[in-house]
Amino acid sequence: MSKEILDNVKEYYGTVLQKSCDLKSDVCCTAKTRVMTKSAKEALALVHEDVDSRYYGCGLIVPECLEGMKILDLGSGAGKDSYVLSRLVGEQGHVTGIDMTDGQLDVARKYQQYHAGKFGFSKPNTDFVKGFIENLGAAGLADNQFDLIVSNCVVNLSPDKRAVLAEACRVLKEGEEFFFGDMYADRNQSEEIRQNKMLWCEGFGGSLWWEDLYKIAAEVGFSRPRLFAAAKINVTNAELEAIIGDSQFASVTYRLFKLPHTNEPVTEVVYNGGITDFEDSFKLDHEWTFNKGEAQVVSGEVATILKTSRFASKFTLTATDRQPAYNEVSRARIGLGALDF
Structure with missing residues (x-):
């Protein structure tokens, strides 16, 4: 077949x-x-x-x-x-x-x-x-x-x-x-x-x-x-x-x-700009959009992406005790629900 x-x-x-x-x-x-x-x-x-x-x-x-x-x-x-x-x-x-x-x-x-x-x-x-x-x-x-x-x-x-x-x-x-x-x-x-x-x-x-x-x-x-x-x-x-x-x-x-096996902890991140055509804001996915100069607290997985990928030089990452605005794990499988099938 x-x-x-x-x-x-x-x-x-x-x-x-x-x-x-x-x-x-x-x-x-x-x-x-x-x-x-x-x-x-x-x-x-x-x-x-x-x-x-x-x-x-x-x-x-x-x-x-x-x-x-x-x-x-x-x-x-x-x-x-x-x-x-x-x-x-x-x-x-x-x-x-x-x-x-x-x-x-x-x-x-x-x-x-x-x-x-x-x-x-x-x-x-x-x-x-x-x-x-x-x-x-x-x-x-x-x-x-x-x-x-x-x-x-x-x-x-x-x-x-x-x-x-x-x-x-x-x-x-x-x-x-x-x-x-x-x-x-x-x-x-x-x-x-x-x-x-x-x-x-x-x-x-x-x-x-x-x-x-x-x-x-x-x-x-x-x-x-x-x-x-x-x-x-x-x-x-x-x-x-x-x-x-x-x-x-x-x-x-x-x-x-393709991430390392160990994730970063929950982290505060700030987008510094510098991505061509996305100077003011950068959309990672349907959940995360980062406005230039605006601090956001993200999950360990998102922090790992921003730290280890080609986007690393565009962000400042700082350790924090704060928690993300929502629990990514609980929303991880939203999938095509966003289309209202």
Whole structure:
């Protein structure tokens, strides 16, 4: 079944789909999951139209604080996200895209020099490798290699999501994150949905129940998933809608951090600014937004994230006897409840 799924997905995204509007849902129109920054808009405007037209993601995936970062893009396709990120990391940063589809990789590789010129770089700061996101080692990707991993509506297409998350955790540096958009369901899927070739290739058949993401993340070594943004997905094909029935789906961006085994204590933190496009405030997730100069008391896990990640230089952390405004543990599994399914 696993090989059959991968072969079907490869054919669908390499041959059947030729442009974004060929999809049977509005999943590629869910950029409302977050506001695009000025820098991202400027980078996006420079992406070649051939790359842009072969885009099948859940809205552009662009995390913050990217200058000089070494990024891995899982399921990079024709390279749209990768190229936007490559401009934002700058000439000293680097973006590696990995995809299993030759046609998509051909498009991405074709425009490497084009984008380097558009961005004013002396040479490309991208490379695109062929491989499976379930086995990054086979593509030559080493332990603790990347500062940041992104993925855009790809994990749901994999038949082995545990392997994908385990490999992402392996190649990610300690303290850093897997920032990814994907499709999730409000329940476990029926066999009829899971076995439908079209529904799997469109992302519905392989969508995780969001509760399962929490279980898998903990098993492979990530901290608790942090819900960043979400938007409901609508099916635009009547035949597929009839099969799906009452099941509901969402495009959701989560942050998964690879943290040290020992957490910081409860800590008072102050955001000092300095993140491009987020000078006045920085949103960590749907619970925590930090305004510049404003002290907040956070849990040990949040303090550990801010101390060990690429955000560390942007915050001042101070020990405190005060308690956070709420108990994160009691609200940790809010999950897709934020969508009012």
